[in-house]
Amino acid sequence: MKIDEKKVKSVITKSKLPDADYVINPYVGCQHGCIYCYADFMKRFTGHSGEKWGSFVDVKINAAETVKKFEGSNILIGSVTDPYQPLEKKYKITRKCLEKLLPFNPKIDILTKSDIILSDLDILKKFKNLRVGISIGILDDKFSKKLEPFAPSPKKRLEVLKKLKQEGINTYLFISPIFPRISDFKKLVDISKEYVDKILFENLNIRANNKKRIFEFLKQNKPGLVPFYEKIQKDNSYWDNFKSEILRYCERQDVDCEIYFNH
Numbered sequence: 001m002k003i004d005e006k007k008v009k010s011v012i013t014k015s016k017l018p019d020a021d022y023v024i025n026p027y028v029g030c031q032h033g034c035i036y037c038y039a040d041f042m043k044r045f046t047g048h049s050g051e052k053w054g055s056f057v058d059v060k061i062n063a064a065e066t067v068k069k070f071e072g073s074n075i076l077i078g079s080v081t082d083p084y085q086p087l088e089k090k091y092k093i094t095r096k097c098l099e100k101l102l103p104f105n106p107k108i109d110i111l112t113k114s115d116i117i118l119s120d121l122d123i124l125k126k127f128k129n130l131r132v133g134i135s136i137g138i139l140d141d142k143f144s145k146k147l148e149p150f151a152p153s154p155k156k157r158l159e160v161l162k163k164l165k166q167e168g169i170n171t172y173l174f175i176s177p178i179f180p181r182i183s184d185f186k187k188l189v190d191i192s193k194e195y196v197d198k199i200l201f202e203n204l205n206i207r208a209n210n211k212k213r214i215f216e217f218l219k220q221n222k223p224g225l226v227p228f229y230e231k232i233q234k235d236n237s238y239w240d241n242f243k244s245e246i247l248r249y250c251e252r253q254d255v256d257c258e259i260y261f262n263h
């Protein structure tokens, strides 16, 4: 793993994402190295073209110093990196940014797969308007290990959600990415609904940059699904029908949900 410390002009960036005016990504790259990650488009803009996603991280070493004021309304922390990847234990860049943001009372949304977030419970509790999302797309440990080799197990992530909820944090489960005919969204809803305020759903985004890795995974682990994935890649009607199925199920389970398909 190649780790570099880099200085940035500003760590807060304007965003076009549906629910975030601004984003903060304390690191470039991600140690979790998920094979489906489409954030690796960042390689082109950050001098990492040709490097393997998951093999490098740039630490935005002065990130917190650049947070001098914030006049926007909401910030998503972790749109193209995991803000609580293992390096956060050493560098605490995410924590330091939170400390600087606190006086401005912004609406904060943090998305992670990691239990390291629990070491920041004290500061998280100080925000009046904060929620934490934990992403899990697949419950099966065997598949998770292949798809998200260096992320905490799905079971551990569920425990994190539970702990956050017990500590009074507003939580959501981000069921992402949904791997058709592999992800069991109903089971995920059933086992998490007691300790989340909301469940968000995102489809598997097969893009030019992750397509090869996803199809390699399928060929090795679920070869029978390859023709089906090729079909749904071209035909969105699968996801439209799936959306209706999710909405019906969540309504029956009395679960507040939001769907982010093909955004």
Ligand code: SF4
Pocket (backbone or CB within 6 Å): 030, 031, 032, 033, 034, 036, 037, 038, 039, 079, 080, 081, 082, 113, 148, 151
């Ligand atoms: S944890 Fe998130 S940002 Fe990191 S590699 Fe996985 S999907 Fe990408």
